[in-house]
Amino acid sequence: MENTVLGNPIEGEVLPISDVKDEAFASEALGKGFAIEPTEGSVVAPFDGEAVTIFPSKHAIGLVSETGVEVLIHVGLNTVELDGKYFEAFVESGQPIKKGQLLLTFELEKIKEAGYVTQVPIVVTNTPQYSDFEILAQGQTEKEKDVFSVNV
Numbered sequence: 001m002e003n004t005v006l007g008n009p010i011e012g013e014v015l016p017i018s019d020v021k022d023e024a025f026a027s028e029a030l031g032k033g034f035a036i037e038p039t040e041g042s043v044v045a046p047f048d049g050e051a052v053t054i055f056p057s058k059h060a061i062g063l064v065s066e067t068g069v070e071v072l073i074h075v076g077l078n079t080v081e082l083d084g085k086y087f088e089a090f091v092e093s094g095q096p097i098k099k100g101q102l103l104l105t106f107e108l109e110k111i112k113e114a115g116y117v118t119q120v121p122i123v124v125t126n127t128p129q130y131s132d133f134e135i136l137a138q139g140q141t142e143k144e145k146d147v148f149s150v151n152v
Helices: 106-115
Strands: 004-007 012-016 032-038 042-043 049-054 059-064 072-075 087-089 096-098 102-106 119-125 133-134 139-141 145-149
Touching: 032 133, 032 145, 059 102
Parallel strands: none
Antiparallel strands: 004 145, 012 032, 012 139, 032 119, 042 102, 049 059, 049 096, 059 072, 072 119, 087 102, 133 145
């Protein structure tokens, strides 16, 4: 395990995890992290590693970095209810990934029209294994810019 910096997986506004409109994420019950209010509908890999879990509804993806950081990227809140509608996955579970590689796309406007909150929580699910976390960017942030530091 070593210190790891995550690149921004989604173009949009970087928010503190406490601003997420879902208590499980906002309270950090699922792990430390940050969120994005997306301005477009694609998710790229925040680091080199592996796609561990693609949810059948394609609304969320679990990743692990080459350095051991486990991350959940959850597109929207309660979007599992869409059962894959408006989502497309470009990787499979177990597949190696490279930073910047396209992982998922989603139809942002259709999800909004369906009444869902489009915030994207990004959480380190193995938070207890790390000592320090820091948001490196705030506000509107382009994809792949260094945005979150996870330290041993």
